[in-house]
Amino acid sequence: MSYQVRLLVALAAIDDHRNGFQLPDQRVAEPAHSSACIHEAPLKGQFMLYVDIPTHPEILALIETRADACVSIYLPTTPETQNVTLSRISFGNLTRTALEQLDAAGFDKRRLAALEENLVALDEDDDFWRIQAHSLAVLATPDSLRTFRMATDVTKTIEVSDRFHLKPLMRAMAFPQHAFVLALSENDARLVEIFADHPATAVSVPDLPNSAADATGRASVNNPSMGTGHGNAQGQKTLLLKYLRKVDAALRPVLAGRGTPLILAATEPLGPIFRSVNSYPVLVEEGISASPDSMSESELASATRAVLDGHYAAKIAAATALFQERVGSHRATTDLQAVARAATFGAVNLLLVDIDEVIPGTVDETDGTVILAMKESAASYGVIDEITGRALLTGAKVLAVRREDIPDGAPVAAILRYAV
Numbered sequence: 001m002s003y004q005v006r007l008l009v010a011l012a013a014i015d016d017h018r019n020g021f022q023l024p025d026q027r028v029a030e031p032a033h034s035s036a037c038i039h040e041a042p043l044k045g046q047f048m049l050y051v052d053i054p055t056h057p058e059i060l061a062l063i064e065t066r067a068d069a070c071v072s073i074y075l076p077t078t079p080e081t082q083n084v085t086l087s088r089i090s091f092g093n094l095t096r097t098a099l100e101q102l103d104a105a106g107f108d109k110r111r112l113a114a115l116e117e118n119l120v121a122l123d124e125d126d127d128f129w130r131i132q133a134h135s136l137a138v139l140a141t142p143d144s145l146r147t148f149r150m151a152t153d154v155t156k157t158i159e160v161s162d163r164f165h166l167k168p169l170m171r172a173m174a175f176p177q178h179a180f181v182l183a184l185s186e187n188d189a190r191l192v193e194i195f196a197d198h199p200a201t202a203v204s205v206p207d208l209p210n211s212a213a214d215a216t217g218r219a220s221v222n223n224p225s226m227g228t229g230h231g232n233a234q235g236q237k238t239l240l241l242k243y244l245r246k247v248d249a250a251l252r253p254v255l256a257g258r259g260t261p262l263i264l265a266a267t268e269p270l271g272p273i274f275r276s277v278n279s280y281p282v283l284v285e286e287g288i289s290a291s292p293d294s295m296s297e298s299e300l301a302s303a304t305r306a307v308l309d310g311h312y313a314a315k316i317a318a319a320t321a322l323f324q325e326r327v328g329s330h331r332a333t334t335d336l337q338a339v340a341r342a343a344t345f346g347a348v349n350l351l352l353v354d355i356d357e358v359i360p361g362t363v364d365e366t367d368g369t370v371i372l373a374m375k376e377s378a379a380s381y382g383v384i385d386e387i388t389g390r391a392l393l394t395g396a397k398v399l400a401v402r403r404e405d406i407p408d409g410a411p412v413a414a415i416l417r418y419a420v
Contacts, residue, residue: 050132060392062146118144119145135172150168152171154168170388181265185291188211189208205254206253208247209243215247237269241273248278252279258282263304264284271287271289331418340386343387351399358382359411363387
């Protein structure tokens with residue numbers, strides 16, 4: 001449409017590296033009712049960042065959203081309430097920029113007023129701004145507004161088009177250096193949140209036992225035969241099982257709905273016993289085998305990042321090996337046109353993508369033909385972003401990697417369900 005504007009403003013130099021949405025007449029959900037938001041509590045540990053990364057169904061619906069004006073705003077924020085004023089000022093400035101551009105392009109006055117009402121209401125919501133993380137995504141149309149608080153840093157960005165700009169949000173979902181570590185011993189149990197760009201933080205976990213003795217009501221679990229009906233070894237395991245089931249139960253409501261990896265730091269026999277009772281589906285197979293009792297949060301973070309590096313390196317190696325295996329049967333490709341066509345027809349099984357790559361252009365809605373543009377404009381968008389969105393919509397798995405990890409050094413590689 002002639003009045004649609006595509007605007008990208010890079011105002012800062014801060015940047016970083018799973019699965020419907022349609023909310024007419026709904027503004028932002030109140031933080032206290034957000035299912036993905038974990039709140040501070042004066043309990044064991046400190047606090048968890050207020051993050052509400054979209055679920056897989058939500059991101060799919062955001063990808064599908066089309067409107068006469070889709071405003072995408074990303075900005076750095078702070079979890080320190082007393083310092084959030086600068087973020088509010090920045091949001092107000094970005095809002096004015098979007099509205100002025102739409103007005104100058106002749107956008108419908110009534111639709112513009114509805115969009116402005118949504119954005120201004122958010123700007124004036126003191127309760128909303130009191131609860132923030134390290135960055136914020138605001139996705140608005142004249143009929144709806146959604147916000148997502150993120151743990152990663154972002155570049156201050158505004159974009160207006162007929163679809164949302166989702167790359168920073170997908171990067172926050174895919175970033176491999178965000179994890180939880182469960183530091184577990186007979187003497188202590190801690191949950192620590194690890195970030196790519198910020199110091200590790202202890203997390204408040206209601207009802208998390210202080211120790212095995214605390215969970216079992218005994219002075220020690222190392223002399224357990226009294227009252228258990230078992231010999232020492234079996235009696236100790238029985239008591240440790242009781243302790244670790246309580247740990248798992250306490251973690252459940254805190255980690256529910258998340259896809260964030262959980263790394264276990266524990267020695268034997270606690271490590272294997274906890275894995276036998278664990279209910280969190282994203283517990284990483286590799287763990288930290290050293291005793292966590294004497295490890296600081298910073299030391300736990302360093303050990304966790306090493307585990308994560310190995311975990312993701314193994315994933316990339318397996319994907320690369322499968323790619324090479326499928327090339328001969330025409331079920332793997334790095335050709336941009338072929339990948340776009342396969343994504344459009346639902347033929348992509350696994351997509352390896354350099355999520356930082358920017359290739360302006362368009363992808364035909366029916367046959368996937370790519371037409372490249374010299375630069376971003378109102379008539380173009382990110383081709384890699386569009387291919388990624390179409391692959392996700394048809395059930396593909398997407399692995400965000402560095403350019404050098406993609407076969408042939410291409411910006412994107414696809415392993416196909418069938419030859420296209």
